[in-house]
Amino acid sequence: MGEERRYSRSHEWVIREGDSARVGVSEFAVEQLGDVVYLELPAVGKQLNRGDVIGDIESVKAVSQLYAPISGEVIAVNEELEAHPELVNEDPLGKGWIVVLQPVDLGDIDTLMFKADYDRFAAEEQA
């Protein structure tokens, strides 16, 4: 339970890793955005409520906000992205992760969508 990747309606993914949760951007969202050139990420220690803005993700001519899919404290940010924002394009589910959260309630992860549901949701949003 909780170790399958889950997705939010704001296009983040979450995967449980022990007591913490790793967060990134969905493949669909990355494709929509195009070449990622910059990310503005939060400081470690920041408390986020579900739906709060985590930071900005920028492509050449678009900027989107990243939202916290669950509530929790930021315990790690992917510092690699500062020099290599292209990792988000190249490996959105792996090396392109964004932050690790210490969830207020690990159960929050289970309220998010499974991949199949998310894919349907994303396809509808695009149409």
Place this chain on the structure above:
Amino acid sequence: MSYLSHTDAERRRMLQAIGVDRLEDLYEDVPQGLRLSGLDVPAGLSEVEVLRLMQSKAAENLDLETRPSFLGGGAYFGYVPAAVGAITGRAEFYTSYTPYQPEVSQGTLQVIYEFQSMICLLTGLDVANASLYDGATAVAEAASMALNATGRNRVLVPDTLSPEYRRVLSTYAEGIGYDVDVGPIVEGGQLDVTEEHAAVIVQNPDFLGSVVAMEKLATLAHSHGALFIAVVDPISLGILKPPGEYGADIAVGEGQNLGGWLSYGGPYLGFIASTPNLQRRLPGRIAGATVDDRGNPAYVLTLQTREQHIRRERATSNICTNEALVALGATVYMALLGKEGLREVAEHALQKAHYAADRMGAVPGFGVATPSPFFREFALRCPVPAEEVNRFLLSRDILGGLDLSRIYPDNASLRDCLLLGMTEMTTRNDIDACVSALTDMVAARSTTREPAGVGGRA
């Protein structure tokens, strides 16, 4: 109408292609009740008539090309080399659009990149933008950067920041919603900085011409977690220490005197440069170097996500159109001057200001009110209201200085003071003529006891 292309026959043909009978049919969405019967504007003129009209208006102004002037205060009458006009007068530059399409705008984009590079060299900072409206709005934009970078809500400026700049800064502060504290730099170079200040904004040379001990103020600002913003005269940087050398986080200024005309106050040229950690907070357009799909060097507007056309209500600034053509002129000017030329222009201003201060300050009743060291400007204390002195000088066809009692009405030490500024255009003859006029004015006053300047041209 020579700017319109169509004959009536062509207009009819076009209407036919559109499929309407009359042009009015294209305005069918405009409610009848709103239609105008005619503009309240005079009838048109031929080119020669309009030229005569404009020549007659121009002739009603006393220009600085044909008479001595000592006006400064943020705008300076410097020489504009003919090559500057030859380049800015090229239609490929002045009739081109903002370079959003890099493939057909490499000329403008490379010029912006060169301009940014030169501003960085001048200020000793790492990044610069394509330009801002003028020095005053550049100060306001720099303040906004500092507010965003620090999350604080006040800025501190000494009262020796240009009054124009302070006034514009307060307008912006009112709009955005932050406070501007104005405090004097007291003895020993201290300012009342607190942990609430996002930035300390100091002009060097200050509005009265004095060179300020910037390093100390920068350290002071940083010790309270505030950014230090330097407001500089770019010509002075031929001699004076650049902001990057004394720890400024942001440098801004008015670039009009980099080969730009006075033009009664505009268009001028705001510039802004910063340390690299602030580059994503810079306002406005920025050009960057990259490559094209053939691997050739190319330039492009970059970091555009900061800007209004993408980030809209979350943009770092609302600026769109800036002063590209004036920046082009400044770029050509700096290229012509080169590293030695800039220092020479600065030295002209410096030497002449000191000669003028020595001579004018020695006229009985007059004295220099600006503390040394000063660069190109100084305040001259007069024995009578400054306005009277200006009137007398004007009767000798000399445009005097800025009456400081209008700017600092509450400052007793600046009562009856004129702010006088020099450039490379000021000649020894100009200064000597002014000295004789001042001497004559004093003499005339002591013999007739009539107010000075009566019968003058003013």
Place this chain on the structure above:
Amino acid sequence: MSEPLIFELSAPGRRGYNLPDIDVPRQPIDTLIPKEHQRSTAPSLPEASEPTVVRHYTRLSQLNHSIDTGFYPLGSCTMKYNPKIHETVAGLPGFRSIHPLQPDSTVQGALGLMFELQELLAAITGMDAVSLQPAAGAHGEFTGLLMIKAYHAAQGRLPGTVIAPDAAHGTNPASATAAGYHLVTVPSNQRGRVDIHHLRRLVNEDTAALMLTNPNTLGLFEDEIVEMAQIVHEAGGQVYYDGANLNAILGVVRPGDMGFDVVHLNLHKTFTTPHGGGGPGSGPVGVKQPLARFLPVPNVVRDGQMYRLDYQRPETIGKVRSFYGNFGMLVRAYTYIRTLGREGLTQVGRDAVLNANYLRARLNDRFDEPYPGPTMHEFVLSGRRQAARGVHTRDMAKRLMDYGFHPPTVYFPLIVEEAMMIEPTETESIDTLDAFVEAMREIAREAEEEPEIVLSAPHVTPVGRVDEARAARQPDLAWRAASTGFPKAEEPAAPDTPEGV
């Protein structure tokens, strides 16, 4: 065939400009400016002779598209011909070499011109008072919104929101933020106009202003403007006119008569002061009487036969820039208005509308027209038919360059998929319009029959498609003495975002 940087043409000891000798007694610099205030090394500005400098910048100029070399169908940008007499006039010593701090008595010609221009712009827009101070359109928006804020404050009100349509120029929301307002977006309806029912629901006592262009960015006249203004006024709000599209309605209808309280104009659009590759612009603001007391200082007034700068406005919002405005641009705009006069200005608007509709009528069989005309001075086509075959608007835009045309404004307004926003202006001849039509139709054919040539365009421009991702990921924003040269090429990308406005 790239042009080196001016720094790369530099050699120690060369110079492009000689100064006269200093003719006053020289003192050692160290005695005037203590060493600790002096810079340690001279800035590494280029060292080059005048011919080198002139040739370098002349070559660079030749890499630009410009009005004098070709057509610019940029929607909402009004890239019309810039008359040559304007440059002659602005260069007269009596205009170019007057100092902003000269006594009013010595600049009566300048002040008189500014006073008359205030009056002329008021007459053209149907406003009661005008300030010439703002330096550009966005600056005018900021100024106008601050006046609206002051107006509300004077009535003891502090409404916090500004409403703008989803089709608005990006400066509208950005200026609202700069003026301390929260932005609310009102959607467009199926007719491409503001959805008035939605507007009615959005407007309340917190509405400070509604910002609109009319005609809007689709080139459509907001035919319910009177009702919209009434809705906003009844809630105590003000109605703001973004003058970017004024060219369409010159002499036909005035913002002041439609119910607008504040307008800004772009003199670099409607009144043809040159765009300069991105400025200088000039963005005068006009207001109705209730807001006149909040105008920036100084305003130019007439006392009998004399003109003067009036600072005595206790309720002013203050100053928005140094001095009085982009005077050099005011000289040009004044010259333009006096040259064209009442009939000429009206014909400008009529021909601008004629040209736009002519292009629309000749292109709307090849490209989708999401909001059918007639339109005013501009219109919007969609490249979605071609996009379905893999050729996007950005590709067609780049291909237009090969035919010698600047692309239209693309991917704007945001509400039209694959948008191409086309504004020909009145100064283009039917020959140019026909040539543009032929090129567009040929590109539509290429998109179907030989898409590769469009997808790899442009082919004949000084550079090919530019790697924008590289530029943004590893910003190289200034030349350094020890610059390492240019990075290696990568696949360029250009997502669907506005280019042009």
